[in-house]
Structure formats: C-alpha cells, structure tokens
Amino acid sequence: MDAVHRLMEEGIGKGIFPGAVLLAAEEAEIRFFRACGITDQRTQKPVTRETIYDLASLTKPLATTLAVLRLLEQKKLSLDLFIGNLLPELKDSPLQEITIRHLLLHRSGLIDYRPYFIPLSEAPFKSRKKMVHGFLAREPLIHKPGARTLYSDVGFLLLQWIVEECSGTRLDRFVQETIYEPLGLAKLFFVDLHRNPRLQPGMGEIAATEYCPWRKRMIKGTVHDENADILGGIAGHAGLFGDAADIHRLLLALLRAYDGLESVFHPKTVQTFLGLRTDSKRRLGFDAPSFGGSSSGDCFSQNSAGHLGFTGTSFWMDLDKKRIIILLTNRVHPCRTNMGIRRFRPRLHDLVMESWMKRVA
Secondary structure (H helix, E strand, O other): OOHHHHHHHHHHHHHOEEEEEEEEOOOOOEEEEEEEEEEOOOOEEEEOOOOOOOOHHHHHHHHHHHHHHHHOOOOOOOOEEEEEOOOOHHHHOOOOOOOOHHHHHHOOOOOOOOOOOOHHHOOHHHHHHHHHHHHHHHHOOOOOOOOOOOOOHHHHHHHHHHHHHHHOOOOHHHHHHHHHHHHHOOOOOEEEOOOOOOOOOOOEEOOOEEOOOOEEEOOOOOOOOOHHHHOOOOOOOOOEEEEEEEOHHHHHHHHHHHOOOOOOOOHEEEEEHHOOOOOOOOOOOOOOOOOOOOOOOOOOOEEEEEEOOOOOOEEEEEOOOOOOEEEEOOOOOOOOOOOOOOHHHHHHHHHHHHHHHHEEE
C-alpha cells in the first residue's frame, strides 16, 4: 500500500485537499489506515487517524436513512406509505402522494436545493423549523413522483420531518439512542449549535472547512452546510460529524446484517435497503456505482453501496467482496471551488482495489 500513501501525499501536494484520512478494510480487518496533511491552514495541526470531519451528505445514508430503516423495523413506517397520510400539513398538497421509497431513491419530484437559510436568517431560532416545514409543504413538484431521479437535499429535509414526527424525538437523538449508542459509536454525532457543545478529551481534532462568505468566518467544529447551520446544526441532509473508525464500525454492522449475521439491524430490512434494484440506479438512501465514470472507480462490483459528501468525504462498500473504503477530507478548505477530488477519488479507489488484487494473486 506504499503507492496508496504516495498518492495521498500527491493529493496534498497538488492542493486537492489539505489533509485526509483513508481507511480500507476487508470486513472487520483493517488493511490500510493512514492520515496525512493538516486539519487547518491557520494552525497547521497535523491530521491523525482520530481527526473528525464534517461528513456533509454522508448524513443522508448514515443518519437519516438509518433512522427510517429503524422506524421500519419498529413498524412505525412503511416504504410505500404516502407522506400525506403521515403529515397533516401535506394532506391535499401536491406532495401528498410522495412515498418514503420515493424520497430515499431521490425520485420524489422535488427540486434538488433551496437556499432556505436566506429567509430564515432573520427569524428567531425557535420558529425556524416550523417555517421550514411551511416551505416544504409549499414546494411545487417539478415532475411526477417516481418519474425520474433527481438528487435532492429538499427530499431529505422532508425525511427528517417524517422521522421526527414518527419517532417523537429529534433526528440526532433518535439515531444516537437507537443506533450509535448500541454500537458504541462515540465519534459519530451532530453538533447542536444551540447547546454550545465541547468535544470530550480524546475525541480528536475537528478539521476546518470553508471560509464562509455568508457567516464571514472560517468554519470549524460547526456544520458547513448553510441550511443545516440555520436549523441549529441538525438536518436530514447534513450535520453529521465523525471519524473513519466509527464509520467503519457502522458500515460493518450493515454489512453483517446484509449477510444475515447478528447485528443491531434486522437482516431483512438491510437487505431491502442495500439490495440491487431494477427501478432505480440508486439503493434506498445509498448511492450505487454508475456505469463508467463512477466516483467508486472501476474495481467495485455493481453490488456496491456508497455515498459522497460535499466537504470531500466518501465511503464505498462492496457487498460481494466485503471491502470498505472510507476517504475523509476537507477539500473545501479554505474554498469550495476546489473540485480536484472528482478525478482523485476514482483513481484512489482503483489503486486500493488493485493493491488488494495483487496481494490475493
């Protein structure tokens, strides 16, 4: 894996990211776990394997989707339930015939993104979530639910609303109590901006993200996404922080359940979420490799699940080969216009997978 480490250093040298952590594992056996670069251009603190990153859209599969999965296991939800039957505010609205399945597959008919933080920035914090619910209820459909796929942050804000309505508790508390704590995951968490949290000793350094023109400061230890920030750091599409080791433990629990083994998850539910589909290029709440040009590279089988995060984070899990690759970076530091990671990711994934193949041969 020396070539992998050299490629990581090349990524730093070419300015693709200031620092990164890479974890590659075959099921529970970690084969490669390296940290390189710095967490923050101002402090020059080195990245360690314990460095915590803003996971951005990894929140979707690793928090919101798993909350939905848990509610299905508790028989409080079903995949084909119309959301108009769950949320009275949506009854008789164009959104009423969207299903949970539509939302998880990004086939809801909703737009991809709205800058809700702009009108919310002048509102008192206590009224913002209700205002967001009002915005969501009034969102027009841009196509019929199920007609086509459009990746949507708006859809996952709607899923957060559904999770909180059905569970009776906030999204972060629900996943913490029902998933993370049972698995002993202390380093997967949301940062509640209105409780002024402090990391516990030994939790590790948090990598800085972007200098935000809207907030007029360098973002570090608080969520990068503006819509998540305006909601206090807890949202269905972004807000989760974590380190590579805990992401691996969570993915391993999913992989074991997928294989029918003992886990905190029910095998049948996980198999439903991660199973190959004929109606979509995605899995339920997870991405799947595209044919040609996938961020996963060319060596992951089609029976793989993963996701990307805007801040430069990603994971891919090959369900056949039992291989997991987690890449955490803060490629948006200090500026989000740096897009070099798009070419770097598949190159890195291919190199790791080829190293495995050579070792097996």
